[in-house]
Amino acid sequence: MLVVVCHDKETATWAGKPMTLTYRSWTSFTLQPLVLGPHNVPAITDPAEVLADTDAAQLWRDKMDTDLSFFRSESAQRLRAQGREQGFEQGLEQGLGQGVARSVLTVLTGRGIELSAAQRKLLADTTDVDQLNEWLLQAVTATRAGELFG
Structure with missing residues (x-):
């Protein structure tokens, strides 16, 4: 204007x-x-x-x-949909990581293997799903936490 x-x-x-x-x-x-x-x-x-x-x-x-017509426009709707899709994908990935981390903790706890505070923090802070899946597989046969977290 x-x-x-x-x-x-x-x-x-x-x-x-x-x-x-x-x-x-x-x-x-x-x-x-x-x-x-x-x-x-x-x-x-x-x-x-x-x-x-x-x-x-x-x-x-x-x-x-204020003219708010832009926010109702087709372009704005596409942008919002794209943002929702990206947010959904990120949330799904984050939720999957948290679920696998809980599974690692559940398996270790069920097997009587205690984690130190540092190991619990490492497990909670890890977002790499491949790494978490590797720890989950190792948790099934591990005899101590150090076998997973070094």
Whole structure:
């Protein structure tokens, strides 16, 4: 949005004309500036009037009202869907890792193998599902935690 403030009507009339950008003979963009001048915004000469609910204040609120149509557009919907899909995939991977880590802990606990605080932290902090699966397979036959975590 281009807002132009003019002090006289002649300049405001000139500035209010649409500006068109073209490439060769194709119109690619037309900008209609919002022109504020003495013809459509009354001058405020009293400082107290600035705080009052005047026609000028209402005009400003109307002109500055946010256009949210982009957020309902097809492009925005595609972007949101893409973000949801990526978030779903990341959440699925993270949940899978946490589940395998719990399985390693369950197998070791069931076999009576205790983990140190450092080993528990290592297991909880590991996000590599391949590494977690390797530890799960080793937990089935291990006799001590050191066989898994070195």
